Amino acid sequence: LAKTTQPISMDSYEGQEVNITCSHNNIATNDYITWYQQFPSQGPRFIIQGYKTKVTNEVASLFIPADRKSSTLSLPRVSLSDTAVYYCLVGPNYGGATNKLIFGTGTLLAVQP
Amino acid sequence: DSGVTQTPKHLITATGQRVTLRCSPRSGDLSVYWYQQSLDQGLQFLIQYYNGEERAKGNILERFSAQQFPDLHSELNLSSLELGDSALYFCASSAARQGSEQFFGPGTRLTVL
Numbered sequence: 001l002a003k004t005t006q007p008i009s010m011d012s013y014e015g016q017e018v019n020i021t022c023s024h025n026n027i028a029t030n031d032y033i034t035w036y037q038q039f040p041s042q043g044p045r046f047i048i049q050g051y052k053t054k055v056t057n058e059v060a061s062l063f064i065p066a067d068r069k070s071s072t073l074s075l076p077r078v079s080l081s082d083t084a085v086y087y088c089l090v091g092p093n094y095g096g097a098t099n100k101l102i103f104g105t106g107t108l109l110a111v112q113p
Numbered sequence: 114d115s116g117v118t119q120t121p122k123h124l125i126t127a128t129g130q131r132v133t134l135r136c137s138p139r140s141g142d143l144s145v146y147w148y149q150q151s152l153d154q155g156l157q158f159l160i161q162y163y164n165g166e167e168r169a170k171g172n173i174l175e176r177f178s179a180q181q182f183p184d185l186h187s188e189l190n191l192s193s194l195e196l197g198d199s200a201l202y203f204c205a206s207s208a209a210r211q212g213s214e215q216f217f218g219p220g221t222r223l224t225v226l
Contacts, residue, residue, distance in 0.1 A: 043203045043217025103156035
């Protein structure tokens with residue numbers, strides 16, 4: 001499974017757009033990029049998943065460049081309730097491989113008023 | 114609410130004891146995963162079951178075991194408990210045999226004294 005590197009922490013203010021970048025230089029051809037959010041003492045929550053280019057849902061956008069060696073999670077107009085740890089995960093999503101999730105250290109996003 | 118339930122929410126026990134954690138997956142999900150989250154190790158995958166059969170094993174100690182029953186609920190058994198086993202234990206479920214979108218339960222906080 002590809003190793004991921006993301007900032008340990010980020011600070012932002014309410015109403016701002018936040019971009020969290022994850023590096024995954026060893027991503028494999030059949031690997032997907034998935035982001036999870038975790039609040040203290042709660043289980044992680046799936047945010048978004050993508051393979052290439054751009055994916056958008058009601059919560060976030062995920063930008064993946066052509067070489068797929070990095071990805072950026074974009075949270076539009078954050079609020080205090082977006083303060084959480086954000087994990088970037090890379091791994092296969094189909095076809096014979098186990099689907100254990102390998103969590104790194106994540107990025108602690110602190111949103112201030 | 115993810116639809117995954119875990120009991121008990123909190124568990125306090127002594128070293129050397131044995132405990133059982135219970136998980137009920139979302140309705141219709143066949144895969145169940147167990148994760149351990151401690152301050153020093155982060156979120157670690159322990160084991161996965163799919164429709165009653167063990168599918169993948171992670172960093173699960175020999176003192177730990179799990180099973181998935183015909184009604185798809187799962188139990189994680191922890192024996193000969195040590196202080197270092199104190200952690201949050203999460204159960205997750207997913208619909209597909211391999212699917213990166215996993216739904217996590219609220220967790221069981223285990224404290225070993």
